[in-house]
Amino acid sequence: MNAEKRTTVAIIGGGPxxxxxxxxxxxxxxEPVLLEAGPEIADAVRQWRHVQLFSPWEFNVDKAAARLLTATGWNSPDPAQYPTGAELIEGYLWPLAARTALKDHIHTSSRVTGISRVGFDKVKTGGRAEAPFEIRYQNGAGPKTVLADAVIDASGTWSSPNPAGANGLPAIGEAAASARIAYGMPDVGGAGHHRYSGRTVAVLGAGHSAVGTLIDLARLAAAEPATSVIWLLRGKDPAKSFGGGANDALAARGELGSVLAGLVADKRIRIETEFRVSHITATQAGLRIGAGSACCGRHVDVDELVVATGFRPDLGFLGELRLGLDPALECPPLLAPLIDPNEHSCGTVRPHGARELAQPEPGFYFAGMKSYGRAPTFLMLTGYEQVRSIVAEIAGDHEAARRVELVLPETGVCSASRSSTETTGCCGGPAEADAAACCRTDEAVRQAGGEGCGCGSVDAAPRRETASGPTAACCA
Known part of the structure; x- marks a missing residue:
């Protein structure tokens, strides 16, 4: 990078x-240049403003951001309180964007459409690392271009939810039935009250977005008895969504699963297990949701469907950059062993930074929920540690980039033995150094020459997904 000028860092996404x-x-x-696609900062958070986080304020405020805010006379919220998405914006994100020195560096209504290197297409190599990035974006005034020495893509995944189809493709008929389908976490008790009250509503999914929506619908049904709730599970064991209960270091997160377990036990929610959606048909009365073949499979008839099956990254505007991505999760390869839901059975992911997030394109990094690709285990606090490390690396402070400055709260859930969970937390806590290890117990066994602690085995205790909720926040 050119040492004679101030290094410019383009940041895509104006969320937390x-x-x-x-x-x-x-x-x-x-020099930051922040490009937010929405008309206001934190556009994705505004879409789940009704949701209460299950992490308190102390886990939702970045330290550098807090230092900027403190200089303006900002009164920090009670660290023990649990904000909603709306309160997160009003008490933290909006003051940060509007009242600090950041305000002159933020461009809203600026959707990035492509990124390349000045004078270089994807194929050309010689001198590539020295060429500035060219970021093209669209706003009300037409196409724009900004140049930068480094790029951090923190655009999230909220705008690209996974479809209802069990094979990763939209279910047959899903697009045609879109008027009766919502994705993510609709405001069941507020703006969506009239849409869902007195209706039969199916919720597809097993993570926290699904759990929170099921609880909201059950509350609506208690007030409006004509409301009926159906939980569609691709798997066979609903207990996997009940979480760590009292063992969870985030009490509200543990309580979330406990509330759902009680609703299921009281038969206030009808469950359809091993229901892998293949067809959705719009009828005069509502929707017919099918699993299996159209002629011979199972089906349920509902008025509305909420699809809460997670999210995936939008990589379309990155086609001219050289990316290295895990083939399954679409996340940086070094991060994949830490977060792979096929293998990673502990709820706490070891803090990580620039080393794990680096790409073959020098100076380009994923951060935040987008860095996790299709994995559902992201926590907001993890994103803050990511960008602290990335920015230190960009600034040339390699020691700070390597340093871990974060201790994450544990879920109290691990698929190793019950005794190890009870005596040492989640398998002894996160791994300290081995990127391939999912937890400290796993790391120790590997260092001793073994094959790991057995996390993910079929005989292990049920695993609880960590935050798959909106914009990587811990949602209740």
């Missing part, structure tokens, strides 16, 4: 992690 990245860039004496 994007704003934290801009705060660290500014604090390091670099």
């Amino acid at each position: 992690v994007g704003l934290a990245a801009a705060s660290h860039v500014l604090e390091r004496g670099l």
Whole structure:
């Protein structure tokens, strides 16, 4: 990078992690340029403003951002309180964007459409690393271009939810039935009250977005008895969604699964297990949701469907960059062993940063929920640690980039033995150094020459997915 000018860092996405990245860039004496696709900062958070986080304020405020806010006379929220998405914006994100030095570096209604290197297509190599990035974006004034020395893509995944189809493709008829389908976490008790009250509503999914929506619908049904709730599970064991209960270091997160377990036990929610959606048909009365072949499979008839099956990254505007991605999760390859839901059975993911998130394209990094690709285990606090490390690396402070400055709360859930969970937390806590290890117990066994602690085995205790909720936040 050119040492004669101030290093410019383009940040894509104006959510919690994007704003934290801009705060660290500014604090390091670099020049941030933040591009937010929505008309206001934190556009995705505004879409789940009704949702209460299950992490308290102390886990939702980035340290560099807090230092910027403190200089303005900001009164920090009670660290023990649990904010909603709306309160997260009003008490933290909006003041950060509007009242600090960041305000002159933020561009809203600026959707990025492509990124390349000046004078270089994807094929050309010689001198590539020295060429600035060219970021093209679209706003009300037409196409724009900005140049940057480094790029942090923290655009999230909220705008690209997974479809209802069990094979990763949209179910047959899903697009045609879209008027009666919602994705993510609709505001069941607020703006969506009239849509869902007195209706038969199916919820597809097993993570926290699904759990929170099921609980909201059950509450609506208690007030409006004509409301009926159906839980569609692709798997066979609903207990996997009940979580760690009292063992969870985030009490509200543990309580979430306990409430759902009680609703299921009281038969206030009808469950359809091993229901792998293949067809959705719009009828005069509502929707017919099918699993299996159209002629011979199972089906349920509902008025509305909520699809809460997670999210996937939008990589379309990155086609001219050289990316290295895990073939299954579409996340950085070094991060994949830490978060792979096929293998990773402990709820706490070891803190990580620039090393794990680096790409073959020098100076380009994923951060936040997008860095996790299709994995559902992201926590907001993890994103803050990511961008602290990334910005330190961009600034040339390699020691700070390697340093871990975060201790994450544990879920109290692990698929190793019950005794190890009870005596040492989640398998002894996160691994300290081995990127391939899912937890400290697993790391120790590997270091001793073994094959790991057995996390993910069929005989292990049920595993609880960590936050798959909106914009990587811990949602209740």
